[in-house]
Amino acid sequence: MLWQKLMITLATNPQAKHWMQNSRKMTNLASRFVGGKSAQEGSNKAEQLHLQQDKRSSLFYLGEYVQDQKEIAKTLHELEKSIKQLAEKNLDIHISIDPTQIGLMNDVTEFKDNATHLSMLIKEHSSGDPASSDFLMIDMEDDTVTQTTLDVYHFLHEKGLPCAVTLQAYLHRTEADLQKIISTGGTVRLVKGAFAESDSIAYTRRDMINTSYFSLAQNMLSRQAKANNFYPIFATHDDKMIDKISNYASDNGWKDNAYEFEFLLGVREGLQDDLIKCGHKLRLYVPFGTEWWSYSVRRIGESPRNGFFLLRSLCYR
Numbered sequence: 001m002l003w004q005k006l007m008i009t010l011a012t013n014p015q016a017k018h019w020m021q022n023s024r025k026m027t028n029l030a031s032r033f034v035g036g037k038s039a040q041e042g043s044n045k046a047e048q049l050h051l052q053q054d055k056r057s058s059l060f061y062l063g064e065y066v067q068d069q070k071e072i073a074k075t076l077h078e079l080e081k082s083i084k085q086l087a088e089k090n091l092d093i094h095i096s097i098d099p100t101q102i103g104l105m106n107d108v109t110e111f112k113d114n115a116t117h118l119s120m121l122i123k124e125h126s127s128g129d130p131a132s133s134d135f136l137m138i139d140m141e142d143d144t145v146t147q148t149t150l151d152v153y154h155f156l157h158e159k160g161l162p163c164a165v166t167l168q169a170y171l172h173r174t175e176a177d178l179q180k181i182i183s184t185g186g187t188v189r190l191v192k193g194a195f196a197e198s199d200s201i202a203y204t205r206r207d208m209i210n211t212s213y214f215s216l217a218q219n220m221l222s223r224q225a226k227a228n229n230f231y232p233i234f235a236t237h238d239d240k241m242i243d244k245i246s247n248y249a250s251d252n253g254w255k256d257n258a259y260e261f262e263f264l265l266g267v268r269e270g271l272q273d274d275l276i277k278c279g280h281k282l283r284l285y286v287p288f289g290t291e292w293w294s295y296s297v298r299r300i301g302e303s304p305r306n307g308f309f310l311l312r313s314l315c316y317r
């Protein structure tokens with residue numbers, strides 16, 4: 001906890017951010033957790049991961065809680081370029097977005113229109129090959145935007161646009177939200193949840209969050225989910241949870257390619273490689289952009305085991 005607090009202080013320190021982000025080369029630190037500074041570098045990283053390690057990617061342009069119209073336009077421009085470059089490289093056209101980076105800070109309609117535009121562009125460039133996962137993945141932010149985010153996901157899904165949404169296992173409401181999506185056969189990425197929510201709406205104890213995660217995973221691997229062509233994505237670095245899920249999936253007749261695991265780029269790379277060796281489908285969340293400092297330091301803060309790596313990166317800039 002002390003380690004994590006220290007890293008959050010470092011992540012939000014403007015001098016440290018300025019010093020690191022303006023260094024000529026991207027540091028070791030950035031290149032472990034971030035795919036590059038531009039859409040071109042991000043899609044090159046996705047290609048390299050695919051060709052060399054058989055790992056798929058979801059590209060994310062760094063930035064959240066954006067109000068400035070110029071910055072929103074820049075985000076959309078980078079995402080449009082990513083979509084075209086992934087299509088040219090014949091990779092999955094898989095883009096992750098935060099609602100608050102494409103207009104939700106200003107207006108729900110702005111977010112909905114921008115999300116519609118991006119998923120239409122993905123549809124336009126998609127090869128239609130059933131083996132490739134081409135869609136707009138909507139990340140889930142704090143609870144003040146949960147309902148709006150889900151409303152926009154359902155709007156896109158009803159229009160037949162390629163979209164998916166992230167659900168957080170710590171929220172009490174998630175069981176019902178998931179059931180609604182399973183009944184219409186969509187795609188959900190299940191995460192534990194990263195925001196500090198209150199115990200009136202969320203499980204706050206780790207054991208309770210884990211219990212909820214596995215129970216929701218079982219629903220995602222139910223007969224009904226399979227019959228409705230629901231596509232489950234389990235985004236967790238928790239090896240024990242991954243074991244339980246993959247055993248449950250095979251006991252219930254799910255083939256390894258009918259669901260996937262997703263990790264953040266640079267996190268638990270040994271475990272990533274083990275999953276690939278066992279024949280699992282693995283996707284990495286690959287952020288790109290110039291605002292890489294806070295994101296990378298927050299990842300470092302998630303495990304004290306990363307301390308040595310941080311020190312080395314700062315010394316050999």
Ligand SMILES: Cc1cc2nc3c(=O)[nH]c(=O)nc-3n(C[C@H](O)[C@H](O)[C@H](O)COP(=O)(O)OP(=O)(O)OC[C@H]3O[C@@H](n4cnc5c(N)ncnc54)[C@H](O)[C@@H]3O)c2cc1C
Nearest residue numbers: 139140166191192193194235236237238264285299302303
């Ligand atoms: C692809 C992806 C997308 C996500 N999208 C969202 C989202 O939209 N909304 C949201 O609220 N949250 C999101 N998250 C974050 C998520 O909610 C968790 O906060 C985060 O994944 C940590 O939980 P865990 O499942 O890995 O389990 P934990 O129980 O936190 O960790 C499991 C194990 O992994 C290790 N570990 C975890 N992180 C690291 C690290 N950085 N370095 C080294 N070891 C580590 C831990 O030490 C532990 O041993 C996303 C996560 C992933 C992987």
